[in-house]
Amino acid sequence: MAQQIVLGQYVPGSSFLHGLDPRTKLISAILLMILTLSSMSVVSLSVLALAVLSLMILSRLKIGLILRTIRPIILLLVFAFLFNLFTGKGEIIFSYSFIVIREDGLIRAIKILVRLVLLVLSTSILITLTTTPILIADAIENLLGPLKRLRFPVHEISMMMSIALRFIPTLLDEMQKIMKAQSSRGADYDTGNALKRARGFVSILVPLFISSFRRADDLATAMEARCYRGGKNRTRLKVMKYSRHDLLFAVMMILTTLTVYALPYAFPGL
Amino acid sequence: MAISPLSNTWELSAQLEAIFEREIEKMETGVLLQGISFTYDLGLPQETQALSNINLEVRAGQHVAVLGHNGSGKSTLAHLINALLLPQEGNIVIFGREPSDDEAIWEIRCRSGMVFQNPDNQIIGTTLEEDVAFGPENLGLPQKELRQRVDFSLKQVGLAELAQRPPHTLSGGQKQKLAIAGILAMEPSCLILDEATAMLDPASRNDFMNLVLRLRAERELTVINITHNMEEVLMSDYIYVVHNGKIALHGTASDIFDQAELIRSMGLDVPVHIEIAGEIARLTDQPLQAAEAFSLVDAVKAVSRRLSDPPQLRAKLTMNEKAGRSLSPSLKEFTERKTLVRVRGLSYTYNPDLEQSVKALSDLSLDIYEGEFLGIAGHSGSGKSTFIQHLNGLIRPEPGVVEVMGLDVSVKKNIRKVREHLGLLFQYPEQQLFEETVAADIAFGPKQMGLSQAEIELRVREAAELTGLEPALLDRSPFDLSGGQMRRVAIAGILAMKPDILVLDEPTAGLDPAGRDELLDYIQRLQEKGQTIVMISHDMDQLAGLCDRILVLKDGAKYLLGTPSEIFEDEKAIVNAGLAMPRTKIFLEQLSKIDPSIRTDIFDPQEAAWELYGNYQAGGEV
Numbered sequence: 032m033a034q035q036i037v038l039g040q041y042v043p044g045s046s047f048l049h050g051l052d053p054r055t056k057l058i059s060a061i062l063l064m065i066l067t068l069s070s071m072s073v074v075s076l077s078v079l080a081l082a083v084l085s086l087m088i089l090s091r092l093k094i095g096l097i098l099r100t101i102r103p104i105i106l107l108l109v110f111a112f113l114f115n116l117f118t119g120k121g122e123i124i125f126s127y128s129f130i131v132i133r134e135d136g137l138i139r140a141i142k143i144l145v146r147l148v149l150l151v152l153s154t155s156i157l158i159t160l161t162t163t164p165i166l167i168a169d170a171i172e173n174l175l176g177p178l179k180r181l182r183f184p185v186h187e188i189s190m191m192m193s194i195a196l197r198f199i200p201t202l203l204d205e206m207q208k209i210m211k212a213q214s215s216r217g218a219d220y221d222t223g224n225a226l227k228r229a230r231g232f233v234s235i236l237v238p239l240f241i242s243s244f245r246r247a248d249d250l251a252t253a254m255e256a257r258c259y260r261g262g263k264n265r266t267r268l269k270v271m272k273y274s275r276h277d278l279l280f281a282v283m284m285i286l287t288t289l290t291v292y293a294l295p296y297a298f299p300g301l
Numbered sequence: 302m303a304i305s306p307l308s309n310t311w312e313l314s315a316q317l318e319a320i321f322e323r324e325i326e327k328m329e330t331g332v333l334l335q336g337i338s339f340t341y342d343l344g345l346p347q348e349t350q351a352l353s354n355i356n357l358e359v360r361a362g363q364h365v366a367v368l369g370h371n372g373s374g375k376s377t378l379a380h381l382i383n384a385l386l387l388p389q390e391g392n393i394v395i396f397g398r399e400p401s402d403d404e405a406i407w408e409i410r411c412r413s414g415m416v417f418q419n420p421d422n423q424i425i426g427t428t429l430e431e432d433v434a435f436g437p438e439n440l441g442l443p444q445k446e447l448r449q450r451v452d453f454s455l456k457q458v459g460l461a462e463l464a465q466r467p468p469h470t471l472s473g474g475q476k477q478k479l480a481i482a483g484i485l486a487m488e489p490s491c492l493i494l495d496e497a498t499a500m501l502d503p504a505s506r507n508d509f510m511n512l513v514l515r516l517r518a519e520r521e522l523t524v525i526n527i528t529h530n531m532e533e534v535l536m537s538d539y540i541y542v543v544h545n546g547k548i549a550l551h552g553t554a555s556d557i558f559d560q561a562e563l564i565r566s567m568g569l570d571v572p573v574h575i576e577i578a579g580e581i582a583r584l585t586d587q588p589l590q591a592a593e594a595f596s597l598v599d600a601v602k603a604v605s606r607r608l609s610d611p612p613q614l615r616a617k618l619t620m621n622e623k624a625g626r627s628l629s630p631s632l633k634e635f636t637e638r639k640t641l642v643r644v645r646g647l648s649y650t651y652n653p654d655l656e657q658s659v660k661a662l663s664d665l666s667l668d669i670y671e672g673e674f675l676g677i678a679g680h681s682g683s684g685k686s687t688f689i690q691h692l693n694g695l696i697r698p699e700p701g702v703v704e705v706m707g708l709d710v711s712v713k714k715n716i717r718k719v720r721e722h723l724g725l726l727f728q729y730p731e732q733q734l735f736e737e738t739v740a741a742d743i744a745f746g747p748k749q750m751g752l753s754q755a756e757i758e759l760r761v762r763e764a765a766e767l768t769g770l771e772p773a774l775l776d777r778s779p780f781d782l783s784g785g786q787m788r789r790v791a792i793a794g795i796l797a798m799k800p801d802i803l804v805l806d807e808p809t810a811g812l813d814p815a816g817r818d819e820l821l822d823y824i825q826r827l828q829e830k831g832q833t834i835v836m837i838s839h840d841m842d843q844l845a846g847l848c849d850r851i852l853v854l855k856d857g858a859k860y861l862l863g864t865p866s867e868i869f870e871d872e873k874a875i876v877n878a879g880l881a882m883p884r885t886k887i888f889l890e891q892l893s894k895i896d897p898s899i900r901t902d903i904f905d906p907q908e909a910a911w912e913l914y915g916n917y918q919a920g921g922e923v
Binding site: 101113163164165167193194196197199200204208209211213214215216217218219233234236238241242245246249250253254256257258259260264266267268269270290 | 379383385407410411415417419421422423424425427428430431434435436437438440441442443444446447448451465468470484487570576599693716720721724725726727730732733734735745746749757776780794795798851
């Protein structure tokens with residue numbers, strides 16, 4: 032049950048990517064996302080594939096671990112591939128009864144597949160696999176900082192995110208405890224019809240909600256007792272700092288961007 | 302001489318006390334409350350005053366204990382001292398500041414840190430380091446100083462090596478130490494403990510209080526400890542007793558416990574040695590002098606003085622009183638009884654595939670007999686919880702055999718039946734209540750068994766009666782009840798399934814002394830009705846007083862198994878298993894150094910007093 036649910040996908044390590052400033056990684060991931068979504072040409076996609084391959088090497092993670100991140104979207108991949116495969120215009124390259132595959136459709140289907148895979152791989156290598164959730168939250172707070180002037184509650188949102196991260200394991204633990212307690216009273220969560228099972232979940236959710244409210248109340252008191260009064264005048268123990276590695280990585284990203292946009296002009300046919 | 306781990310702390314505190322007593326007189330006032338009243342505004346028609354006309358003074362550097370039953374208002378008092386609540390009436394001065402405006406309130410909160418009861422609900426950071434930094438970050442300190450304070454505070458509480466760990470991987474005791482580190486990092490003058498040790502086991506509690514005493518000495522902290530624990534109370538310099546929102550008593554520990562009867566009547570505990578000495582004093586008609594029985598050694602002397610006096614016949618020991626006491630537990634012939642649960646060669650390892658696998662149980666064999674009260678004791682992580690989860694199939698035995706009423710627990714189709722035969726109640730069971738009414742919650746189990754509506758209603762009524770829940774409560778929401786009542790609803794929910802074996806995991810954890818005694822009383826009555834009971838507890842006095850047999854686990858293996866008299870005979874083994882000796886026995890052992898003929902296998906203070914007195918009446922001399 033709860034023990035099998037892995038929280039986030041962060042894999043501890045000390046690689047070049049692990050050491051980068053989370054803001055660098057976040058911006059780079061967004062940039063790569065835009066590049067992947069906006070480029071259709073074979074050369075651009077090859078450059079991006081090369082970039083993702085170098086990220087894989089820089090992360091020093093096991094290849095299986097990285098590829099595993101594709102698993103949750105396999106169904107989507109198959110669907111997107113087939114949908115594109117059977118549509119489109121152009122020369123027919125295969126037909127059997129009602130199944131018709133055209134050249135244009137095949138190329139598009141492959142490109143879509145490659146783009147989706149690159150999208151998932153680049154974000155998981157740059158963010159989820161090599162950055163702790165709390166650093167991601169910090170990076171978001173920092174990057175959204177300018178919005179504070181527009182009275183956007185940046186600090187509050189980031190505080191909420193980090194408290195959520197802190198309490199997920201505690202609540203999972205608690206859920207497991209409640210399930211065991213109710214099972215001991217004869218509750219059965221595996222068999223019976225939908226209605227019976229739904230009722231079973233009430234016996235887990237109600238205690239879980241009640242205890243969450245109590246925890247929230249306690250936590251608010253504990254935070255006040257430690258002089259919390261919102262983001263005003265608050266300093267941070269961990270101050271994010273750009274290093275030379277970040278500069279190096281940023282230059283690499285700029286070069287990649289330029290190449291992705293420039294190459295299609297050099298090879299207009301592809 | 303070390304009697305138990307607990308007495309070490311006591312001795313340490315006695316030394317510290319001597320150092321401080323000289324200086325406290327000179328110290329300035331830290332916390333001053335004058336005529337304080339506080340009422341919670343819950344929007345209810347009849348408001349209840351939580352505190353009324355409270356006068357309290359704590360000098361800087363003093364160690365004050367606040368006693369009181371649950372709901373007496375002592376927690377409100379703590380919140381007022383930390384300016385988390387503001388009084389409606391009266392004056393309050395905390396280290397020279399009155400909570401008059403926002404700035405003053407923040408300053409008060411900076412100067413007094415508070416450790417709360419539930420370890421989980423006061424940790425904010427996702428790593429230890431981040432959590433300790435939370436307070437100083439709020440103070441707006443520069444980053445360099447933050448780093449220094451965080452590192453220093455974690456080192457002070459002995460958690461420096463775990464700085465990068467996520468807090469949910471810590472034990473309860475470590476979490477409370479982390480809370481202290483978070484407060485130290487704000488460099489406070491005053492530490493308020495709001496039942497901070499209530500959820501800890503005795504070893505962690507001891508460890509935690511040693512840390513508090515050490516920090517108090519090193520950093521000249523004022524300590525205000527709200528607690529039910531007698532060992533902790535005896536560590537303090539001064540005691541306030543809060544009863545129904547008023548200060549009922551205040552004075553030094555010896556002043557307070559000289560009025561043992563009054564303390565008991567307020568639903569509070571009295572240290573065992575003072576209780577025995579007081580009882581002997583009553584029986585011999587020689588009242589205790591002021592502070593005569595304050596320490597264990599003094600109490601032993603007080604008792605032996607009274608019992609070795611020239612005997613003057615007193616008719617105190619009337620027949621009625623004699624009949625009222627329980628008989629000392631005699632050895633019962635268990636092996637002739639029916640075996641309800643059979644455990645053979647049970648082992649269990651958490652995360653067997655991973656490198657950090659934990660061996661929780663190893664080769665455990667045990668029979669549980671019909672009608673017996675089996676206690677299970679052991680240090681934290683000794684496998685107690687893992688063991689009882691095997692009994693109703695929440696964990697499948699591998700390897701090993703567990704049979705309940707002849708049903709193999711590892712067979713999936715038996716599990717339903719097994720759970721009807723063996724009712725298992727976890728710690729803090731009130732947290733599993735979820736129905737709209739008490740009756741519906743108690744009926745949950747029987748309903749799952751597919752009983753008829755009439756049968757369910759009958760069982761609900763019976764179970765409610767067994768746990769002392771009045772019929773009027775049945776239609777109320779379980780969430781309107783007190784903590785002790787909610788816990789009895791949870792027990793009734795299990796009893797309504799009419800289990801052959803009732804398994805309880807620390808049923809009295811977190812209750813105040815009155816709630817605890819009430820619950821134990823109901824549990825004992827169940828056993829008298831023939832209910833087979835298995836109970837985990839950290840309280841050796843409880844186990845020794847109630848159980849027929851006690852199983853002591855150590856590192857997942859059976860370490861000791863026998864009657865209370867048998868297992869507590871070997872003090873070395875008990876200490877080795879990380880447990881404390883029952884307090885009554887500690888007292889009798891001390892006394893038996895003076896007269897070796899004294900029986901030491903008695904675990905109830907009242908009974909011990911009767912035994913000593915009876916011995917004396919019979920002509921024996923102490």
